[in-house]
Structure formats: structure tokens, C-alpha cells
Amino acid sequence: MRLLSLLLLALLVPAAGPAPAAGLPDGVTAGPSVEGIHEYRLDNGLKVLLFPDPSKATVTVNVTYRVGSRHEGYGETGMAHLLEHMLFKGTPDHPDIPGEMKKRGMSKNATTSLDRTNYFETFQADPAQLEWALRMEADRMVNSKVLAEDLASEMTVVRNELEAGENNPVRVLVQRLMSTAYLWHNYGNSTIGARSDVEGVEIARLRDFYRTWYRPDNAVLMVAGRFDADATLALVADSFGRIPRPAAAMPALPTREPVQDGERRVTVRRTGDVKVAALAYHIPAAAHADTAALAVLAQVLGDTPAGRLHKALVEGGKATGAGAAKFELHDPGLLLLYAQLPLEGDVDEVAALLVDQVEGLDGTPVTEAEVERAKTALLKGIERQLNDANQVGLAISNLVAAGDWRLYFLRRDRIEAVSAADVNRVAGAYLQASNRTAGVFHPTAEPRRAVIPEAPDLATLLDGYKGRPPVAAGEVFDASLGNIEARTTRSTLPFGAKLAVLPKDTRGDTVRGRISLHFGHEDTLMHTGAAPGFVGALMRRGTTELDREALADRLDQLKATVGISSSATGASVSLYTTREHLPEVMQLVADMLRRPAFDPDEFEQIRLQAITGVQSQVTEPGPVAGRALALHLDHYPEGHPRHVLTFDEQVAAYRAVTLDQVRQFHRDFYGADHAEFSFVGDFDPAALEAQLVSLFGDWKSPDGYERIPDPYRPSEVVDLRRVTPDKPNAVFLFRTDYPMTQDDPDYPAMEVATWIFGGGALKSRLGDRLRQQEGLSYGAGASHAAGILDDNAHFSGYAITAAGNVPRVGAAFREELERLLADGITAEELDDAVAGLLKARAKSRNEDANLVGSLEFQLYYGFTTERAAKYEQALRDLTVEQVNAAIRRHLDPERISTVVAGDFPDGAG
Incomplete structure (x- = not known):
């Protein structure tokens, strides 16, 4: 019956990514098509990407301009980001862009990075809404007011954003690290800009910057979701096609960062309650073939819990967290490795251990097993994006800025082909002491240099690239309240839990689930301390059959994501997977809930992370203000599950909690007889219900459950x-x-x-x-x-x-x-x-x-x-x-x- 329904659906719903069926509008030329995304180019140079997905009841319009902090001149740092703000100030024809978007229920934002600025809005699929969004984006491309009076107010807003970033130790350290790693290239400048440049920006220079870079031949428009391709392309041609291509060429950016000739070190001394160590290494531009192996290397080193940094530093008790980040950019970027540790930790020791782990791979090479695990995790993330047309639209912005949107798919293909030999080769080529930003210069008779190759010619690289067949689209689902009710089945399971299912065909056969467990009574939950919050964290870190690393590997193999949180009165589970893997994922979820490993080493890691997390808030204005207000409003006695603790009390509670207390709380309270199970997506409802009964039918909470009331109580005004x-x-x-x-x-x-x-x-x-x-x-x-x-x-x-x-x-x-x-x-x-x-x-x-x-x-x-x-x-x-x-x-x-x-x-x- 499922096969028959899919065949019938194929007769009614076009495949994902249909190209416009009618002839192309005047002034429009077709370009390459890859996996359901179709490229067109207007005579004025605007590149248009259409990604129709009829199963998505929303549409995302995303305009990417190839201008970011890399393009700013002397005295202009932060200008690209400031201009991003100014483009919400309106045009003569669209004087109140935020108000119009709010009235239409659009979620919107804009972001600025090193290579690009993008503007996007997501809204309910509707031709009228789409037309408004396209005409508005075309209008503000060239007609934004950029007025001095708006700059006066927005400059202080951006300065406030800059000041907020100055409160973050990690952000400040990364900014200093990048400014030290790059001697000449603008990647060394923070996108937010120098305070003096932001405060002193001249409206005339800002307008010149706008006119220089905001033009159709420097932009890529992407429309993704449910829309008519023919009508949309005609509308794009009518709205954007009116904009002339400027006669002046865009400025060339000839600066290339020279090969680094020795270790560099930066030290930041600021008020704070956590310590951070970080390393940065120059790597090739995003288009270079080595970036795939470097992505795998970053995963091997930086993953939690299987990554080498986590095992050496976090499991070794030296740090509370460690990871890796890779800047894939238009020009050569950086590989960043980092570790966070509590105030009493030895940051110099951790920095040295970071170097040992990163630059010692020749002695302990990356294995094929590590590479396969990393590739599985990376490819799962890409596949998940591909199952959501709107997410693909936003993800492609960075690759547009890197040179070409098709790099998104080529990068995936390259990751699939990466071997351990590739990873070890790039580690040896780039993770060298002389390419490291974190140290000092050392003369040597035979210096080694990490030569960063130039990016390949994109036209040659991508010539003829076709990708793969597009992901099969799901059904066109009407998300009206009436249809949701008609499609939803609710029931009470034999063991007392409640179930709601809404089966439907989804893009990529995906399914989402939620489980909520409820337990305890007000009197029995008194004085249970910090133990309840640790249960959920430990459930994610292994079962009696699978340790944390093996569990993470299995979830990656099943293309699944599982989140678990807990409190004194319940636990919540969210899951995402595909129809094929749902039964196995549910078995894993049941094991995580019912048979957690409660590993002592993982418990100590969680405890240290929790303490560090509280310590990091002690001097931060947001958490301090929020905690002060919560303490004032707290009406519950000490020991009550809703009682609010001071920062010091919370740290003391984390130090006092024991693993035995956590185990005991799980034994005394957890069960599924007062639970809700809900599922939406591609699955067999009957099979799922039977499995839930099998997995949870005999799991009852020893203490039962009674909701704790939370009535209004007046508080003193303060x-x-x-x-x-x-x-x-x-x-x-x-x-x-x-x-x-x-x-x-x-x-x-x-x-x-x-x-x-x-x-x-x-x-x-x-x-x-x-x-x-x-x-x-x-x-x-x-x-x-x-x-x-x-x-x-x-x-x-x-x-x-x-x-x-x-x-x-x-x-x-x-x-x-x-x-x-x-x-x-x-x-x-x-x-x-x-x-x-x-x-x-x-x-x-x-x-x-x-x-x-x-x-x-x-x-x-x-x-x-x-x-x-x-x-x-x-x-x-x-x-x-x-x-x-x-x-x-x-x-x-x-x-x-x-x-x-x-x-x-x-x-x-």
C-alpha cells in the first residue's frame, strides 16, 4: 500500500526541483542544474537559483551579496555589517520593511561574515507574499535610503552589539587570534569592526560602499520551498531585471596572505571566570580539494565524544570542553582548535596538550575507523540539510561567497571520498609549528613551511558537474488546523501513556518524535538536589550496552539526532531520523532512558562542565540580572524542586551531588506510565504503536505523578x-x-x-x-x-x-x-x-x-x-x-x- 501511495503521489506532485516548463523570460539564460536546484542568469548579471519543493509549505527568499569584511578599506572596518543594518531602514517605496515583514508573519534576518552579506525571509507559501518579498529585495538592492539620521541611531545600535561581544571571552580570543594569524589580509579584521571606525563612519563613504557592492552582478538570489517555478522566474525577471548593470567594474582585491614563517602567540587578559586555549592554522580556500580532508580532520579532532581533543583533554580532566572549527572561505582560511577550562585550570598546560594532540598526528596517525566515523557524522548533517529546502537555501550562502553554489554538493562528494591517507597528508601539510598562531618565533637551520595552495579555477573545476538525482519530495501537506486534526490520531496506550501520530510523506522520508516523561509528587521531590538535572545529561552519554562514543557512532549511522533533557519533575526527548531507521532509533532511545550507563568518568565531566557553566555566568550581565530577578520572585522553600539557588549555591550543589544520588533518583522516579509520545512524518503508525508498548509497557514510575501547582503569588516591587x-x-x-x-x-x-x-x-x-x-x-x-x-x-x-x-x-x-x-x-x-x-x-x-x-x-x-x-x-x-x-x-x-x-x-x- 505504501508503494502504491507513492506511485499515485508521483502522478499528482512534481518531482523536487522542476525546472520552469514554459519558455524563459526575455533577458534570462539558463545555467547548470544540480540535484533540483536550477541556475539562471539575468542580462544584468544577477544569478538566480530556484529550488522548488512542493512538500515544503513555506518559502525562503535569500539574497547573498559577495561583500563582507574582506572588502572593507582602511577606516571602513565594520562597514559591511553596519550597511546590513541600514538596509532595514527602508526605501522610498518600502519605508517600513520590518513592519511590513512583521505584519506578514515573516521570520527574517540578515548576517554579515568575512566574505558575504545575506538577507532572508521565510513565510507561508503564498504567491502574493512571494511577490512582495522579491520586489522588496529588488528595491532595497539599489534604492535603500542610507540616511544620515538613520546612521546616527544605527551606529549606536551596532556599537552596542560590539560591546555585547566584548563580554564573551571566547569571541574576544578568537578575534585576537585571527588578527595575529593574518598580517595583511582583511580576514584578520573582526566583522563587527573597530570601535573607532564604527563611531566615525561617514555617511558619504557608507553610501559609496553601498553603491560599489550592492548591484545585480554581485548578488545571488535563491528562492526555496513551495512556489511555481515559471511564475517566480518571470517575477524575478520583471522585478530584478529592471536594475541596470553598473558600468564600473567592481574593485579588485589583490591582497594575498604570505606564507607564515613562524609560530605566533597572542595573550588576552580580561575579566572573566573561565579560561580558554586556542590554536589556529592557515588552510586553503573552500574550493580547494584539501578542504574535504580538513573537514574530516576537524571532526576527528573536535568531535564530542569521539574526538581526540575530547578524549585527551575533557576525559583527561584537564578541560570542560574542546572542539574544532574550520573557516572555509573565498581565500585561504583557518582551522581553529580550542579548549575551555575552569578558573582553577592550568591554561598553559592545556595549550601545550592541544599542540601535542594537533601536531603529533605523525606519531599517532588518524585511522580509517576515525575517518569513517567522522564522515558519517558530516554526511548526516549534509543529508539533513538537503531534506529541508529552506535550510539548503541558507547553507548555500557561504559557498556562494566562496565562489560558486555548486561547491556545496562537490564538497559533499569530496568528503565521501576522503581516506585516512588524505587526512594524515593534510595534517602533515598544514598542522605545522611554523603555521601555528599561539607561539613565538624560533630560528632554525632547516625551516619547514606550510605553503597554502591557490584555489583552483572554478569554471574548470565545476565544468559539467551534475551532482546526483534530487531528493524525492514529500507530499504537499496542508498545515491548516482542520487538516492537522483530521490527519492526527490520538490514543491511550495500554500502560497509561498517551500517543499522537500524524503520518505523512516527507522529503527524505524523515520523521520527528517527542517523548515527555512526568513523575514525582511535591513532597517526594523535596531535597533531591542537583541529581535530577544530571540524569538527562548522563542518558545521552551511553547505555549499558553502548558507551558514549559507540552510541554517538550508532546514531550517526542511523542518520538520527536524539536530545534528552531532564528536571526534577520530568524528562523530555526529541528525535529526528528516517522511516527506515525509526525502529532501531526507538530501541536506542528506550535503552538510553531505561538503561543509562551512568559512567563515573562521564559524570565527573558533566559535573565539571556544569560548575564551569555557572562560573562563566557570574560576571555576565544577562545571567546576573536574570538570576537576581528569579531570586526575587522565588516563593518556594529551600529544597523545593522550584526553589531558585544563587550562583554560589548552585556550584555547591553541583560539587555535592554524587553519582549514587543520580542513580537512585532514576530508580525511584523514572517510568513511562505518565508520558506523552508524539510523532510526525514518514512512519508506520501501527508498527510504531506496537513497538512503544513493547519497549515501555512494563516501565512504570515507582512514585507515580502529580502536577505541582504554580499559582500567582504577589511580589514586592523592586x-x-x-x-x-x-x-x-x-x-x-x-x-x-x-x-x-x-x-x-x-x-x-x-x-x-x-x-x-x-x-x-x-x-x-x-x-x-x-x-x-x-x-x-x-x-x-x-x-x-x-x-x-x-x-x-x-x-x-x-x-x-x-x-x-x-x-x-x-x-x-x-x-x-x-x-x-x-x-x-x-x-x-x-x-x-x-x-x-x-x-x-x-x-x-x-x-x-x-x-x-x-x-x-x-x-x-x-x-x-x-x-x-x-x-x-x-x-x-x-x-x-x-x-x-x-x-x-x-x-x-x-x-x-x-x-x-x-x-x-x-x-x-
């Missing part, structure tokens, strides 16, 4: 201030609590009001004031939450800003809140908010990861999609008067608590 020395970025939090459930008639009104007030850093009243108008904050927003069974709600939010600007941020927040209460919202704001919320909810339902979570949520509370439908209708029925009345009933400026944390100058804050 204005708290916490000092975090040497942290230029500060955090401002606000919150007020009140009794309300989601069944309250005011709940939809408060959701809409919060969306209008702070539902987006780029477009909301708070975002407009703090970011767009005054440039005080890189990020600011508000949220609203209410209980389902408990009458407990809160309105809260945040802003990040320079420490000296905290008083202005606090005043602006108060003014905007008072304006909301005094003037209320407008009819236009209500219409836009409701439209945006409904579109965002519809888009969310089209992602299987979200859909499977919704089914799990419904099972726990005994809901169907009828509840969601009633809520969405309540949104549609809202009036301005209802929203304004709800705001005034529940928000009182005198009941707002605030917390700020930062290094405040002159007592500010």
Missing part, C-alpha cells in the same frame, strides 16, 4: 542593580505578574498588546524607540505568558545597552509603557498584529519540529486543535476597545519591577 565589572554591555529587565490563565477573555488581548509593545527588536513600539529612533539598544523586546491550569501570568521584557545608557533606556521604557496605557493601540496596529501573529502561527505549523511539539502539548493537557482554532478566532474578533481595556486592567507602571546589571560609570544605573 528596582535592583547588580555590578558586573569590566563588562561594557549592560542588561535591563522588567516584569510584572498578575493572576490570569489562557482561558481568561483578556488573554488574547494581552498577547496582541505585548506583540505591539515589544514583539520585535526591529519593529515594535519598544524596538522603534530604543533601536530605530534613539539607537540605544541592539536588542529589546517584551513577552507575555499565562498558565493553562494555573492563574499565573506575567508581562516582561529586556533591553541590552551600553552601561552608561541604562538610565535613558529605563526612562524610554517607562514613557512607552505610559503612552500605551494613556493612548492605547490603534486600529492599524491591531490589524497588523493579528495578521502577523496568525501568519507566524501558520508558518510554525508547517515545520514538523514545531508540529510534533504541539501534538505533545495537546496530549498533556487533553486538547485538540479546536482550542487553537478558538484562540485564533478570538484574535480575529478582538476590538481596539477590548485590547485597551485589558492593558489598563493588568498593567500598572507602579507594579513593574526592574533589574539592571553592568559596569556602570559614575554610579549610573
Whole structure:
């Protein structure tokens, strides 16, 4: 029957990636096609990539410009990133881009890197939405306003983002490492830019930069998801084809980094509570054949738990984490190796051990088994991307910047062909002391040099490359609430657990699952300490049959990803795999849940990582402010599972917990009789249900389960201030609590009001004031939450800003809140908010990861999609008067608590 259904589907649904059937529009030339992606070129030089996937109910439009920090001139560092911000300021025809996107329920962003800048938006598949997105992107390619008044506010926003990065020890170290590794090439400059350049940027130079690099012959447009290829290509030709190709050629960038002639060392001394050691080695550009072997080498060295660095440093008790990262760039990049260790660790010893592991491979060569394991993990990640057209669209941006989008597929092919000999060869060629950035210069009579080869000619390299047959598309699934309900089957399993299944044909035969376990009573969970949180972490690190490394290998072989988290009252499992492997993955999940190894060495690693994680937060403004607010709102007695601990108390609890306590908690509480199982995707429901009964039918929680209520309790209004020395970025939090459930008639009104007030850093009243108008904050927003069974709600939010600007941020927040209460919202704001919320909810339902979570949520509370439908209708029925009345009933400026944390100058804050 499954084969028959697939054959019938093939008659109704076009294969993934159909090329336009009609003749090409005027001015459009067809280029190569690889695995369902079809390239076209407009006469003005714009390259267009179409990746139709009818099984995806969303569309992603992504425009990549081949301009990043590599292209900046003297005094212009950070200009590419600053310009990225400015392109959200609008054009004469699109004056409010963030507002239009929010109204359409689009998720959007933009990123800037060393080689490129890209802009993307994802939205519910709809020809009108797609047309708006394409015409908007064409418009802002050449017509963005780039005004001095916008620069004045956005410069301070970017400076705030820069300051936030200065709070991160790892980020600062990597920036210093790269600036030392590169003597002349712009890859040594941080993309965020020098503070002086960001503060001193001239509007005329910014406009010149915009006109120089933002042009059709320097851009690649990709449309991925559910759309009509013929209509879309015609629309692209009509909207982008109007833009003329500039007469001036783009500037040449002749700088090439010379061969490194000796070890280099950099030391960063900053306030912090963790230590980091890192090494960097020059490697070839992304197009070079050696990058595949280097990707495998990075996986062999940096993987957790099978990587050599993890085994030597983390399992050896010297570090709490270790890994590798590879910068695959247009020009020769870097291989980065790193380790993080607690404050009391010996960073010089760890740095030396890093060198021994990385540069000692000639004595202990990489084995074929290590290579196969690494390739399996890398290829699993690529295959997972290929099963999601929208993710492919975004992933290809970096390869576009590296030279050509087809490198994405060629890189995969090359990884498949990598052997241990290849990996050991590139290790010997590039992981040399003279190519290392972390040391000092040593004269030697016979120096060795790591000569970095030039990238090959891309036209020759990719000439005739066809790739493979495209991944089979899934069905065209209607993610409306009614269809979801019609396709979903809910049942209670014989052992008491609840099950919801929504089978459907998916791209790549993928399936997602969620499992939620519930256990314990309020009195029996008292004084269980830190043990409950360690159970889930240890479940991911091996079973009685498979140690951590073998378990990770098996999951990679099964193309599966499994996540497990735990708390005092339950555990949650998320899984992703394919139809073929689901039975084996479920067996593994059952073993992880029921028969964890509880390995003593893994326990000590987790404990050390947990302690280091807390220590890393002690001087960070965000965690410090958040913890201060949580401590103030805590109404639970010491020992209660919901009681909030100070940082010191948390560290003490982690030091005190024992492995025996963790084992005992698992024995005393865990079981599946109070569980929810939900699955969405390509699977056999009957076979899955039978397997669940077999795997979990006899596993009952010894203590049973009773939900712990969390009712509203009034708290004193406070204005708290916490000092975090040497942290230029500060955090401002606000919150007020009140009794309300989601069944309250005011709940939809408060959701809409919060969306209008702070539902987006780029477009909301708070975002407009703090970011767009005054440039005080890189990020600011508000949220609203209410209980389902408990009458407990809160309105809260945040802003990040320079420490000296905290008083202005606090005043602006108060003014905007008072304006909301005094003037209320407008009819236009209500219409836009409701439209945006409904579109965002519809888009969310089209992602299987979200859909499977919704089914799990419904099972726990005994809901169907009828509840969601009633809520969405309540949104549609809202009036301005209802929203304004709800705001005034529940928000009182005198009941707002605030917390700020930062290094405040002159007592500010």
C-alpha cells in the first residue's frame, strides 16, 4: 500500500526541483542544474537559483551579496555589517520593511561574515507574499535610503552589539587570534569592526560602499520551498531585471596572505571566570580539494565524544570542553582548535596538550575507523540539510561567497571520498609549528613551511558537474488546523501513556518524535538536589550496552539526532531520523532512558562542565540580572524542586551531588506510565504503536505523578542593580505578574498588546524607540505568558545597552509603557498584529519540529486543535476597545519591577 501511495503521489506532485516548463523570460539564460536546484542568469548579471519543493509549505527568499569584511578599506572596518543594518531602514517605496515583514508573519534576518552579506525571509507559501518579498529585495538592492539620521541611531545600535561581544571571552580570543594569524589580509579584521571606525563612519563613504557592492552582478538570489517555478522566474525577471548593470567594474582585491614563517602567540587578559586555549592554522580556500580532508580532520579532532581533543583533554580532566572549527572561505582560511577550562585550570598546560594532540598526528596517525566515523557524522548533517529546502537555501550562502553554489554538493562528494591517507597528508601539510598562531618565533637551520595552495579555477573545476538525482519530495501537506486534526490520531496506550501520530510523506522520508516523561509528587521531590538535572545529561552519554562514543557512532549511522533533557519533575526527548531507521532509533532511545550507563568518568565531566557553566555566568550581565530577578520572585522553600539557588549555591550543589544520588533518583522516579509520545512524518503508525508498548509497557514510575501547582503569588516591587565589572554591555529587565490563565477573555488581548509593545527588536513600539529612533539598544523586546491550569501570568521584557545608557533606556521604557496605557493601540496596529501573529502561527505549523511539539502539548493537557482554532478566532474578533481595556486592567507602571546589571560609570544605573 505504501508503494502504491507513492506511485499515485508521483502522478499528482512534481518531482523536487522542476525546472520552469514554459519558455524563459526575455533577458534570462539558463545555467547548470544540480540535484533540483536550477541556475539562471539575468542580462544584468544577477544569478538566480530556484529550488522548488512542493512538500515544503513555506518559502525562503535569500539574497547573498559577495561583500563582507574582506572588502572593507582602511577606516571602513565594520562597514559591511553596519550597511546590513541600514538596509532595514527602508526605501522610498518600502519605508517600513520590518513592519511590513512583521505584519506578514515573516521570520527574517540578515548576517554579515568575512566574505558575504545575506538577507532572508521565510513565510507561508503564498504567491502574493512571494511577490512582495522579491520586489522588496529588488528595491532595497539599489534604492535603500542610507540616511544620515538613520546612521546616527544605527551606529549606536551596532556599537552596542560590539560591546555585547566584548563580554564573551571566547569571541574576544578568537578575534585576537585571527588578527595575529593574518598580517595583511582583511580576514584578520573582526566583522563587527573597530570601535573607532564604527563611531566615525561617514555617511558619504557608507553610501559609496553601498553603491560599489550592492548591484545585480554581485548578488545571488535563491528562492526555496513551495512556489511555481515559471511564475517566480518571470517575477524575478520583471522585478530584478529592471536594475541596470553598473558600468564600473567592481574593485579588485589583490591582497594575498604570505606564507607564515613562524609560530605566533597572542595573550588576552580580561575579566572573566573561565579560561580558554586556542590554536589556529592557515588552510586553503573552500574550493580547494584539501578542504574535504580538513573537514574530516576537524571532526576527528573536535568531535564530542569521539574526538581526540575530547578524549585527551575533557576525559583527561584537564578541560570542560574542546572542539574544532574550520573557516572555509573565498581565500585561504583557518582551522581553529580550542579548549575551555575552569578558573582553577592550568591554561598553559592545556595549550601545550592541544599542540601535542594537533601536531603529533605523525606519531599517532588518524585511522580509517576515525575517518569513517567522522564522515558519517558530516554526511548526516549534509543529508539533513538537503531534506529541508529552506535550510539548503541558507547553507548555500557561504559557498556562494566562496565562489560558486555548486561547491556545496562537490564538497559533499569530496568528503565521501576522503581516506585516512588524505587526512594524515593534510595534517602533515598544514598542522605545522611554523603555521601555528599561539607561539613565538624560533630560528632554525632547516625551516619547514606550510605553503597554502591557490584555489583552483572554478569554471574548470565545476565544468559539467551534475551532482546526483534530487531528493524525492514529500507530499504537499496542508498545515491548516482542520487538516492537522483530521490527519492526527490520538490514543491511550495500554500502560497509561498517551500517543499522537500524524503520518505523512516527507522529503527524505524523515520523521520527528517527542517523548515527555512526568513523575514525582511535591513532597517526594523535596531535597533531591542537583541529581535530577544530571540524569538527562548522563542518558545521552551511553547505555549499558553502548558507551558514549559507540552510541554517538550508532546514531550517526542511523542518520538520527536524539536530545534528552531532564528536571526534577520530568524528562523530555526529541528525535529526528528516517522511516527506515525509526525502529532501531526507538530501541536506542528506550535503552538510553531505561538503561543509562551512568559512567563515573562521564559524570565527573558533566559535573565539571556544569560548575564551569555557572562560573562563566557570574560576571555576565544577562545571567546576573536574570538570576537576581528569579531570586526575587522565588516563593518556594529551600529544597523545593522550584526553589531558585544563587550562583554560589548552585556550584555547591553541583560539587555535592554524587553519582549514587543520580542513580537512585532514576530508580525511584523514572517510568513511562505518565508520558506523552508524539510523532510526525514518514512512519508506520501501527508498527510504531506496537513497538512503544513493547519497549515501555512494563516501565512504570515507582512514585507515580502529580502536577505541582504554580499559582500567582504577589511580589514586592523592586528596582535592583547588580555590578558586573569590566563588562561594557549592560542588561535591563522588567516584569510584572498578575493572576490570569489562557482561558481568561483578556488573554488574547494581552498577547496582541505585548506583540505591539515589544514583539520585535526591529519593529515594535519598544524596538522603534530604543533601536530605530534613539539607537540605544541592539536588542529589546517584551513577552507575555499565562498558565493553562494555573492563574499565573506575567508581562516582561529586556533591553541590552551600553552601561552608561541604562538610565535613558529605563526612562524610554517607562514613557512607552505610559503612552500605551494613556493612548492605547490603534486600529492599524491591531490589524497588523493579528495578521502577523496568525501568519507566524501558520508558518510554525508547517515545520514538523514545531508540529510534533504541539501534538505533545495537546496530549498533556487533553486538547485538540479546536482550542487553537478558538484562540485564533478570538484574535480575529478582538476590538481596539477590548485590547485597551485589558492593558489598563493588568498593567500598572507602579507594579513593574526592574533589574539592571553592568559596569556602570559614575554610579549610573
